[in-house]
Amino acid sequence: MSINKKKEQGFIDTPKKKLYERLVSLESYSYTIISFNVYYGVKIAAYLYNLIQGLIPLSSIRFLISVFFGYFVARALMKIAFYIDPKKEWVIEVIACFDFLILGVVLRVHDHIGDWKQVYEDLIFASFITFLSYWLIKNFVRVVRSKTKKASLDHIIATLNQNITARKEKIAELEQETTKVNHLLDTKNKKVAEAKQELAKIYQEIKDITCVHCGLRWKNKKARVAHESKCIKNPNKKITNDGAN
Numbered sequence: 214m215s216i217n218k219k220k221e222q223g224f225i226d227t228p229k230k231k232l233y234e235r236l237v238s239l240e241s242y243s244y245t246i247i248s249f250n251v252y253y254g255v256k257i258a259a260y261l262y263n264l265i266q267g268l269i270p271l272s273s274i275r276f277l278i279s280v281f282f283g284y285f286v287a288r289a290l291m292k293i294a295f296y297i298d299p300k301k302e303w304v305i306e307v308i309a310c311f312d313f314l315i316l317g318v319v320l321r322v323h324d325h326i327g328d329w330k331q332v333y334e335d336l337i338f339a340s341f342i343t344f345l346s347y348w349l350i351k352n353f354v355r356v357v358r359s360k361t362k363k364a365s366l367d368h369i370i371a372t373l374n375q376n377i378t379a380r381k382e383k384i385a386e387l388e389q390e391t392t393k394v395n396h397l398l399d400t401k402n403k404k405v406a407e408a409k410q411e412l413a414k415i416y417q418e419i420k421d422i423t424c425v426h427c428g429l430r431w432k433n434k435k436a437r438v439a440h441e442s443k444c445i446k447n448p449n450k451k452i453t454n455d456g457a458n
């Protein structure tokens with residue numbers, strides 16, 4: 214896919230990592246560990262190949278068994294490095310001790326006893342390789358642990374952000390609901406105010422046609438006013454009578 218097409222489809226271009234960044238990445242470290250594991254597997258295979266020489270004389274079968282065993286041990290070592298409990302890191306030290314002894318057997322140090330120069334060279338080589346292996350695994354455990362912690366924290370942050378977004382959406386929904394209810398309430402209040410005005414108007418109309426003295430209702434205000442001056446209950450009424458009373 215061309216770069217322009219990628220941009221059109223919304224792909225985000227990730228900047229190419231520099232050599233230094235690639236070298237210090239976990240991926241680069243993983244390749245080193247894999248290389249180390251290949252070496253470790255070969256070493257274990259060589260060790261076993263010599264160890265079972267008397268038990269399985271047929272070299273092809275012995276070779277196959279040794280290769281599979283070497284592969285299995287190398288894989289097991291990698292799994293230990295990945296999942297080791299922080300309180301049980303002494304296991305790495307124990308593995309390093311066995312590593313040194315196995316390397317001694319592979320280099321046939323016991324055959325060189327007497328030739329101290331050769332023994333000295335073998336031990337220097339075995340010690341250096343053991344120390345290198347030990348430090349590589351120890352550091353790998355530390356790097357994996359820090360990456361796992363970071364991944365775990367990233368996951369927690371992502372979950373919290375999701376929760377915040379969900380809550381914001383809920384708040385927005387509630388605000389919309391509140392706006393609707395307020396609008397409904399405004400409409401109802403308006404109707405109540407209109408009803409009150411209507412009622413006041415009706416009261417006023419009734420008052421306008423009702424005699425304040427006898428309470429009798431007339432057709433209109435004019436008739437009521439005309440009646441009131443002549444109402445029998447009016448203390449200041451005129452002497453003349455009308456038909457309504």
Ligand SMILES: [Zn+2]
Nearest residue numbers: 424426427444
């Ligand atoms: Zn009257």
